[in-house]
Every structure is written in C-alpha cells, then in structure tokens.
C-alpha cells in the first residue's frame with residue numbers, strides 16, 4: 001500500500017464542515033472534562049501520550065498559544081518541548097528540511113509558529129509527524145476553533161448569527177471567516193479602502209455562501225453603518241501584526257477612525273444581544289476600554305478556550321491519527 005504521510009492542520013479551509021464542527025465539539029467536551037474534575041477521564045487522557053514528546057517550534061512571540069499548547073500536551077501526558085528561535089540551529093546554521101526531519105524523528109507532533117505560510121508548507125513536506133499551524137502570516141486555525149467555541153457558548157448556537165470583523169484582516173481573520181461560514185454564521189468585514197482581503201479567502205467564502213441556499217452572506221464594507229447592522233459578534237485584531245513593527249506609523253494612519261468603541265457599535269446598529277471578541281494581545285488603538293472591558297466582552301473566556309481547542313487538536317491529529325470524525 002502507498003504510505004500517505006500524517007495529517008497536518010494547516011488552516012480551516014482544509015477541513016470539511018463536519019471535521020471542523022467536530023473539532024469545536026471536541027474542544028467543548030475537553031472543557032467539560034477539565035472543569036468537572038472527572039479524575040478517571042483525566043487519568044485516562046493522561047495515559048494517551050505518556051512518554052511522548054510534543055515540539056513547540058516557535059519563531060515568534062506568544063503568550064496564549066504557548067500556554068495552551070504546553071498545557072494540552074501535559075493533559076495527554078506528553079512532555080512539551082519549547083524550541084524558540086534562539087534555542088535551535090534553524091535559520092542560522094541548519095535548514096528547515098534537516099531540522100524538521102530531526103525534530104519529527106523524536107516527537108509525536110510539532111506545533112509551529114512561523115513567519116510565512118511557505119514555512120508551514122515546508123514543515124508539512126518534511127515532517128513524519130503532524131504539523132499543527134500555531135500561526136503563520138496567513139492562518140491561525142487554533143484561534144478559529146477557539147472563537148467558534150466561544151460564540152457557541154455565548155449564544156447557545158452558531159447558525160443564523162452575524163459576525164462583523166473590523167480593522168486589519170490577515171491570519172486570524174482568514175481562518176475565522178471560513179470557520180464562521182462553516183458554522184452557519186454570516187460574515188461582514190469593515191476595512192479601510194485600500195485594504196484587500198486575501199483572494200483565496202474571498203473565493204472560499206463565496207463558495208460557502210453559494211452552497212448555503214441564501215442562508216449565509218459574506219460582505220465587505222468601508223463604512224461602519226453597513227457592516228455592523230444587526231451583528232451579534234464584533235471582532236477585531238491588532239493593526240500591527242508581529243513582524244509589521246516597522247510599518248507601525250503607516251498602519252496607525254491607515255486605520256485611523258476604525259477604533260471600535262461603544263459609540264461606533266451603537267451608531268452601527270448592532271443587535272441588542274451582541275458580544276465583543278479579540279484574539280489578544282490587544283492595543284487601545286483598535287478597541288477602546290469601554291468595549292474591551294465592557295459587559296459584552298468575552299475576550300478572557302475566549303483566551304481560556306485556547307486550552308480546550310489545543311486539547312481537541314492533539315486528540316484529533318495525534319491520538320486519533322488525523323481521523324477527525326472519531327469521537
């Protein structure tokens with residue numbers, strides 16, 4: 001038989017709708033187990049990867065992704081091994097192929113936070129174990145699983161809701177957009193003129209909308225009044241992504257006027273039952289304190305949910321060897 005390599009988690013687009021939704025349900029289930037203190041199940045999970053290693057190959061900073069992936073590895077009894085950019089030979093003294101072949105020979109999966117999507121593709125090419133994209137310039141699937149779980153918890157459902165994304169739209173937006181549509185949530189985007197949405201994301205979004213029998217919408221706006229109308233979820237991300245620090249002044253100028261505050265949200269006509277989300281880390285320029293710390297904000301529940309999303313992903317891709325529909 002032809003040997004097919006391990007299944008990797010590159011982005012949300014690469015998952016079927018059922019597979020994506022099953023990851024969200026699994027994350028919900030892990031949260032219940034963790035909260036219940038069900039020691040028999042926790043012990044059983046702890047034996048699943050006992051004696052194994054999980055590599056965290058991070059070439060960028062991280063708080064949530066590092067804590068949640070290390071925590072999830074520990075839940076399954078594996079030893080997480082953090083490999084920061086100054087800790088290993090990669091980049092300075094060794095190429096990605098050799099590094100990947102070596103790390104994957106000793107570990108059971110690699111969570112990788114890299115600069116370019118091309119690096120994720122290279123890792124997938126050379127790894128003998130699952131590569132889990134822990135953020136690249138184009139995608140952040142762990143955040144998208146988390147965010148749909150957080151929306152499901154807040155509203156008790158996802159179908160029929162509207163999500164308004166405001167501000168810069170790159171990695172976090174790209175996966176959340178597709179994840180939302182796969183969960184029955186319409187997406188409207190508010191970006192300054194001149195900011196374009198990734199073409200492949202627009203194409204995938206349009207395909208999902210086309211297959212929804214008129215239930216879903218995907219719209220891009222330049223004025224708040226249209227984008228926010230009846231939105232249930234309002235989301236943003238930093239205007240200065242990691243690696244863009246040199247463009248900070250230009251980006252602050254480009255996004256001037258796009259800060260989310262109570263006034264913008266009210267004038268935009270959001271639904272009376274709405275929530276604010278942000279993947280964090282947050283800066284005041286993209287969202288004012290009155291929204292970020294306001295009663296509609298679920299940002300800290302969202303951050304905590306990263307742990308359960310990471311557990312779901314290890315369970316599906318490592319324990320269940322990429323059979324995502326296995327319970």
Ligand code: CP
Pocket residue numbers: 061062063064065066135143279280281
């Ligand atoms: N949301 C997120 O990925 O946060 P970190 O960069 O802190 O991991």
Ligand code: NVA
Pocket residue numbers: 135170171172237238240241242279280281
């Ligand atoms: N867009 C942000 C997300 C941080 C979690 C970045 O790439 O820095």
